[in-house]
Amino acid sequence: MEQTQYELNKGLAQMLKGGVIMDVTTPEQAKIAEEAGACAVMALERIPADIRAAGGVSRMSDPKMIKGIQNAVSIPVMAKCRIGHFVEAQILQAIEIDYIDESEVLSPADDVYHIDKTAFKVPFVCGARDLSEALRRINEGAAMIRTKGEPGTGDVVQAVRHMRKMNAQIRQLGSMKKDELFEAAKQLQVPYELALYVHENGKLPVVNFAAGGVATPADAALMMQLGAEGVFVGSGIFKSGNPAKRAAAIVQAVTNYTDAALIASLSEDLGEAMVGINPEEIKLIMEERGQ
Amino acid sequence: MRNIKIGVLALQGAFIEHEHMLTDLGAVCTEIRQPCDLQGIDGIVLPGGESTVQGQLLYKSGLFTPLRKLISDGLPTLGTCAGLILMAQEISSSVAHLGTLPVTVKRNAYGRQLSSFVTEQPIAGIGNYPMIFIRAPYIERADENVEILAKVDGNIVAVKCRNQIGLSFHPELSENSNIHEWFLSQCEK
Numbered sequence: 001m002e003q004t005q006y007e008l009n010k011g012l013a014q015m016l017k018g019g020v021i022m023d024v025t026t027p028e029q030a031k032i033a034e035e036a037g038a039c040a041v042m043a044l045e046r047i048p049a050d051i052r053a054a055g056g057v058s059r060m061s062d063p064k065m066i067k068g069i070q071n072a073v074s075i076p077v078m079a080k081c082r083i084g085h086f087v088e089a090q091i092l093q094a095i096e097i098d099y100i101d102e103s104e105v106l107s108p109a110d111d112v113y114h115i116d117k118t119a120f121k122v123p124f125v126c127g128a129r130d131l132s133e134a135l136r137r138i139n140e141g142a143a144m145i146r147t148k149g150e151p152g153t154g155d156v157v158q159a160v161r162h163m164r165k166m167n168a169q170i171r172q173l174g175s176m177k178k179d180e181l182f183e184a185a186k187q188l189q190v191p192y193e194l195a196l197y198v199h200e201n202g203k204l205p206v207v208n209f210a211a212g213g214v215a216t217p218a219d220a221a222l223m224m225q226l227g228a229e230g231v232f233v234g235s236g237i238f239k240s241g242n243p244a245k246r247a248a249a250i251v252q253a254v255t256n257y258t259d260a261a262l263i264a265s266l267s268e269d270l271g272e273a274m275v276g277i278n279p280e281e282i283k284l285i286m287e288e289r290g291q
Numbered sequence: 292m293r294n295i296k297i298g299v300l301a302l303q304g305a306f307i308e309h310e311h312m313l314t315d316l317g318a319v320c321t322e323i324r325q326p327c328d329l330q331g332i333d334g335i336v337l338p339g340g341e342s343t344v345q346g347q348l349l350y351k352s353g354l355f356t357p358l359r360k361l362i363s364d365g366l367p368t369l370g371t372c373a374g375l376i377l378m379a380q381e382i383s384s385s386v387a388h389l390g391t392l393p394v395t396v397k398r399n400a401y402g403r404q405l406s407s408f409v410t411e412q413p414i415a416g417i418g419n420y421p422m423i424f425i426r427a428p429y430i431e432r433a434d435e436n437v438e439i440l441a442k443v444d445g446n447i448v449a450v451k452c453r454n455q456i457g458l459s460f461h462p463e464l465s466e467n468s469n470i471h472e473w474f475l476s477q478c479e480k
Contacts, residue, residue, distance in 0.1 A: 007464075
């Protein structure tokens with residue numbers, strides 16, 4: 001991938017900032033999401049909560065289903081491929097998807113290697129639990145990072161843990177002397193140049209969103225106050241009582257994330273939130289996939 | 292530092308990038324999320340992002356009417372990409388938002404992300420400029436009183452109409468601050 005294309009791909013993520021990216025499974029849901037103010041949609045056959053319930057191997061969605069969603073909305077459309085499955089990524093690039101999520105929500109296709117994302121023209125977003133995972137994904141060509149959270153649980157605790165850890169590590173790098181960065185890069189298992197960038201700029205070289213377990217306007221605002229630049233909402237919207245209203249409320253909460261009075265009014269009468277499960281109650285820990 | 296205060300619409304999108312560029316040029320920036328934020332600004336930037344999202348939030352925040360009035364009354368305004376779409380009087384196959392700029396805009400005119408591109412082209416009064424197009428719109432039609440500043444492949448990508456500057460591309464993502472400097476000089480008049 002040329003440097004220019006990578007800059008354009010990072011630039012698209014910058015345009016998504018301050019926005020909410022919503023999981024959708026049908027063109028109808030995609031339209032509801034767009035009308036509620038989603039800045040992009042993630043097209044997938046089953047939302048994470050249902051993937052978790054169904055078990056078995058979960059794969060890239062049917063391209064026809066993804067195209068149906070591309071035709072239904074004018075906002076960017078993302079889709080997921082399995083970790084390491086570069087042919088699924090080639091297929092998604094061939095149907096001109098706007099962003100590929102190399103996602104731990106699907107069953108990993110390779111338990112050692114991630115996709116060489118520098119070989120693609122289309123941009124990638126990848127999940128990360130900490131700074132070392134984030135910088136490794138960026139080194140492989142990711143143009144956007146998100147926390148992994150624990151998808152499909154409706155429990156925000158993991159996303160909070162990942163965002164706090166990543167930001168704490170960024171602050172640590174920033175406070176180091178320059179000659180200490182060589183050892184820090186070695187400990188983090190990341191290239192020195194990326195450690196140096198974080199040291200000098202106090203942030204990742206790409207946009208960083210929160211993902212995993214966000215279910216309410218308050219959850220979304222929490223992640224923004226913790227330093228997320230935007231939010232992915234997966235199961236939280238279409239597993240709830242009133243998806244359109246909840247989606248619109250989460251969008252407004254992300255824009256006005258420090259306005260507690262407004263978030264209070266946005267949180268009224270949203271109907272039932274997704275029930276959710278605790279990470280302790282589940283057997284399959286998706287966040288451990290792909291380190 | 293310059294004695295000038297620029298509002299940057301901060302509903303969604305790449306507003307920080309504009310703030311960094313304007314602050315480096317000596318302006319004071321304030322983020323606009325609610326009508327009360329509009330007090331005392333000398334100019335406003337409508338940034339890139341998703342125009343559908345920003346358009347809805349303009350209504351929900353109560354900003355739509357006061358912002359529209361300020362721009363119509365002559366407040367210097369710089370709209371980039373989604374910002375241009377918010378200003379356009381007409382949008383092909385969609386409903387207009389603020390509708391203050393007498394042009395017709397085509398959204399996602401170049402196609403999906405794989406068709407995003409960078410090109411260096413001349414802009415009237417500015418000179419050669421690195422234009423970054425990301426899922427960009429272009430202007431299909433402009434009224435006679437609209438000054439066309441730049442075209443790329445025959446399509447209009449930069450215009451000025453009285454107090455309003457509309458661009459298809461993203462000057463805030465480039466390293467070149469000449470457009471922002473020019474905009475600030477308009478705000479200082």
